[in-house]
Amino acid sequence: MMTTTTPATWNPAVFTAAVGDAVQAPSIHNSQPWRFRLGDDGIEVMLDERRRLAAADADGRMARISCGAAVFNLRLGLAVSGLPARLGLGSGPVLVHLRPARPRPPTPTEARLHWQIPRRHTNRGAFADVPVDPCGPHQLMAAARGEGAWLDFVTDDAALVSLAELIRDADARLRADAAYTAELRAWSTGADHRVEGIGALAAGAAPHPAELLTRRDFGGPGRAMTCDVARRPVVAVLGVLGDDSDDALRAGLALQNVLLTAADLGLATAMYSQPIEVPATRERLRAAVGRIHDPQLVLRFGYAPTTCYTNRRPVTDVIDP
Template identity: 60%
Template sequence: MTTTSSTTWAPETFLTAVGHAVWAPSIHNSQPWRFRRTAHGIDVLVDRDRVLPVGDPDGRAARLSCGAAAGNLLLALAVAGAPGTYVLGRDDALVRLTPAAHRPATPQEQRLFRAIRRRHTNRHPFADQPVEPGVTARLTEAARLENGWLDFVVGDQAIDALAALIREADNRLNADPRYVAELRAWTRVADGAVEGVGRQAGGPAPHPAELMARRDYGGAGQRESRDPAREPVLAVLGAHGSLHTDDVRAGMALQRVLLTATDLGLAAAMFSQPVEVPETRRRLRLALGRPDDPHLVLRFGYAPTLGYTNRRSVADVVES
């Protein structure tokens, strides 16, 4: 049996699942989540001490990350033979999980679960290798399955316009000394740190001539200014609605998209700068013709795995 009663999961099942949940992405690898085992299930909570006051003043990115962690949690429970169902909370618990009827994990759940520890954010150059036809449709479907949306940006003019928005937002953020100080606080010289972004995972220093403006995590400078990939695959992710629960839902959609990409052998990069600046977020929404604000810009392609960020221990993220 995997549960102690009909209403909750056994402690060992809970802790093992949390060990997989923490491998979700978060801004600067801040890991703004906590997990609580209750008499009726598992709560996923935002760790308010890890919400970035400058980069994420309204907690939007933290809620996105907690949604992604909840997606991992659900996969881990399903593969353990103890699946769950969930509701999105409106109080301190962003997601409330309760046990569902026992069933074997589906082949898709097994594939996505195996991708959890292989998934990473690529902050290095992408190879000049085209993405196979049909991949974009599978990624779009992955977002749709979690009630999210993924719009691919196609054509030189649209790609250049998106890149310009990212660079404009990046420049505005870097003009704020508070933002720069916050970024530096999460930049880790030692790659073994359990939080933040180490130099290897952070990639090389961004070059002014790069198409997509990346954050500077203190890496070494580049000689090459040209983006090796001549046909970047770019997309914008979001969810339907503007409530806090929709931010969580967007995170669940994000994680399914990222795990699907990993399962397909793709690397992914994330650009949140244009949604961190309200004006560029509004302009991006208008350019997409969407009624809902976007949550993230994603880039997909092929790249070697050159560095992972680490995670805090399960004991550090569990509440009693």
């Protein structure tokens, strides 16, 4: 019978299993910029500065979003163990400190989303020309709001074309930077045989000039014509009420809630961070969506076949003693 007392901390087996869930979160270039430590009073989640991308993520925004997504998975893993966590912001190198809450069974939503953790993956290929159920966006917006974020869907054709132009412009600016392209190749070339980065099998085809939404080029094979046949892509912009480093972390929590909810709805998701990585384009995007604070990510939802998953480092590589 489950006790109602608050545990002193999680045991190593529960902690290790939850970290195994955490590392399934997405990260820019699959850089996996996180570390975890189990202490006497809880779990600390830290940003691994050695894995922050100097060219694509100079201010560390995307790394913190990635860590926030990992924290969401970690929290789900602890919840389904029957020992949920209270989340508090850390200080210095510690981003988040999780402390035990009262034991309880997981909620049905926690159980469903946890089941999707190993099944969710980023779609870097084509989407089917199949309309998304109109109820889907409402459920995704609710998932974002559950973590204090906003998810604005772009429903106007002219606005969608304008957003596509911002993505295309940001991608071109980034590719014109030699340091950026060298970093991108370092995290993609040969990654099929590594536990990090984006390998050719997961990269999808090279972006085609006729694509509406320009994907990042991870070195996939070129094609004579675009394979993206979806005529009405479902696209949204994710953000939170704030622009500092803690807000980027909260955006990551919301992002993972949205991604797992999408997976639970049978939807594939693609992510476009290029317009966020270029400050001038980010400002134009903020003005376009009419928000006070910076957007954190552009997301696309739809139906697509399962493609290759990216690899992950062993759990033992991301746990500090």
